[in-house]
Amino acid sequence: MIVALKFLHILIAVWFIAGLVGRGVILRFASREQNVERIGGLLEASGFFERFMVIPGWSAVLAAGLLLAWLAGYPLLGSLVGHGPNWVLAAIVIWLSTLPWVPLVFLPRAERFSAALEESRKVGRVTPALITAFGDRLVRAGHVYEYVAVIVLVYFMVAKPF
Numbered sequence: 153m154i155v156a157l158k159f160l161h162i163l164i165a166v167w168f169i170a171g172l173v174g175r176g177v178i179l180r181f182a183s184r185e186q187n188v189e190r191i192g193g194l195l196e197a198s199g200f201f202e203r204f205m206v207i208p209g210w211s212a213v214l215a216a217g218l219l220l221a222w223l224a225g226y227p228l229l230g231s232l233v234g235h236g237p238n239w240v241l242a243a244i245v246i247w248l249s250t251l252p253w254v255p256l257v258f259l260p261r262a263e264r265f266s267a268a269l270e271e272s273r274k275v276g277r278v279t280p281a282l283i284t285a286f287g288d289r290l291v292r293a294g295h296v297y298e299y300v301a302v303i304v305l306v307y308f309m310v311a312k313p314f
Contacts, residue, residue: 182286228240246308269285
């Protein structure tokens, strides 16, 4: 049972990471595109990765990981409850720390991005507002944070360092 769940947890993590990478690559191509219609098509593709891999993958990998830790006997609170490894607690904290980026950065900036894209579509060319929206440093920082968090978490899962 535990081996099967561990395998499922890994598959879900791969699915989630593939979604992050796919979304990132497509957004990178879209940000360099000069044709507004092609940008729209690329954004539809990145939206697919977001809706069908990143969003559900985030929740699914967390649920599978929590269930796996519980079944394997790892205390979720580590030494806070008196015994056990702390890497599970650290992994949970890091994973959950990616969540606030959604309501605090990604959703508000998505509204601005949509407005800039709509303006570009109306005028038929890439506008300075769209270029600015693509280059949003806070959104980029959030995406880098997601990548770093995932790399650290994969390390925790493999090395179980503390």
